[in-house]
Amino acid sequence: MLAACMLTLRQLPDPAFLGPLFKGFLGAVAVFAGLSALAAWGTGALAGGTGWLATLAATLGGVLTLGLAFWLFVPAMLGIAGIFLDPVSAAVEQRYYPGLPPARGAGLGAQTAFNLTFGLKVAAVSLLALPLALLAPPFGAVALWLIGAVALGHGLFEGVAQRRMSVGESRLLRRRREGPVLALGALLSALSFVPIVNLLVPVFGAAAMTHLLHRG
Numbered sequence: 001m002l003a004a005c006m007l008t009l010r011q012l013p014d015p016a017f018l019g020p021l022f023k024g025f026l027g028a029v030a031v032f033a034g035l036s037a038l039a040a041w042g043t044g045a046l047a048g049g050t051g052w053l054a055t056l057a058a059t060l061g062g063v064l065t066l067g068l069a070f071w072l073f074v075p076a077m078l079g080i081a082g083i084f085l086d087p088v089s090a091a092v093e094q095r096y097y098p099g100l101p102p103a104r105g106a107g108l109g110a111q112t113a114f115n116l117t118f119g120l121k122v123a124a125v126s127l128l129a130l131p132l133a134l135l136a137p138p139f140g141a142v143a144l145w146l147i148g149a150v151a152l153g154h155g156l157f158e159g160v161a162q163r164r165m166s167v168g169e170s171r172l173l174r175r176r177r178e179g180p181v182l183a184l185g186a187l188l189s190a191l192s193f194v195p196i197v198n199l200l201v202p203v204f205g206a207a208a209m210t211h212l213l214h215r216g
Contacts, residue, residue, distance in 0.1 A: 001180045004211035005187070007096065008204055016091035020084040021203045027084075085206040089160050092210040100214070106162040106170070114167055115159060122151040145189050152192070153185020156205045161213055173213075180212055 011017070093100055106114075126147055133140025154174060161170035174181055188205045192198045 001183050001187075001208075001212065003215065004184065004208040007211050008092075008207040011092065011095060011207060012200075012204070014091050014095075016087050017203050017207070020088050020206075021200070023084045024202050025199050085156075085159065085202060086163065088203055088206040089163055089210045092207050093214070096211070097214050103163040105164040106167050110167055111159065111162050114162065115155070118151075118155050118158075122147065122155070125151075145186070145193070148189030148192055149182060149186040151185070152188040152201070152205055153181040153183075156185075156188070156202075156209045157181045157212065160206055160209045164213075177212070181209075184208055184212060 090103070093103075126144070129140065129143045129147060132143055157174050157177070158167070158170040161173055165173070184205070188201050188208075191204070192201050
């Protein structure tokens with residue numbers, strides 16, 4: 001895992017990483033801004049639509065939604081950014097594993113369905129754990145980190161592997177490498193708590209998982 005991370009750090013300035021990073025950033029901003037605006041409008045309408053009470057309700061609704069968006073950052077990231085990460089894996093393979101045959105794995109439709117379905121499952125688990133965060137914030141933070149470790153580890157490794165094998169085969173391979181996959185997922189989950197740095201998590205994670213895939 002350490003070697004995968006070090007090789008990824010060396011390649012972070014690669015221009016091939018900038019496109020997926022920019023698209024993932026725009027997607028996350030669009031989703032979170034849309035959720036915040038919708039919640040602000042909804043709470044304002046429920047409070048009467050005009051006056052200071054409606055303004056306060058709208059503001060509180062926006063703030064609460066931003067908090068919920070942070071809680072759901074990992075599933076949103078997996079659902080959105082996962083669609084754009086193929087060039088990252090391709091750039092890693094071109095630089096470090098040039099002898100590989102052309103990638104012919106799961107189709108685009110299967111990969112997209114996996115990313116979106118997996119993201120929704122993680123979102124559901126995160127929402128189930130939300131009461132714990134409200135009742136006992138320290139335990140909630142640990143729960144969020146653990147959920148992120150599993151989600152990022154499994155989601156990114158299988159997503160990368162699907163470039164060269166079917167969805168089922170990628171899941172079997174991930175199970176055989178569960179230890180390193182979860183260790184890297186735990187690191188990525190910790191980074192997802194850090195503002196600005198968390199925007200790098202999808203690109204960094206996809207590149208590191210590509211190394212983990214090929215280095216065994």
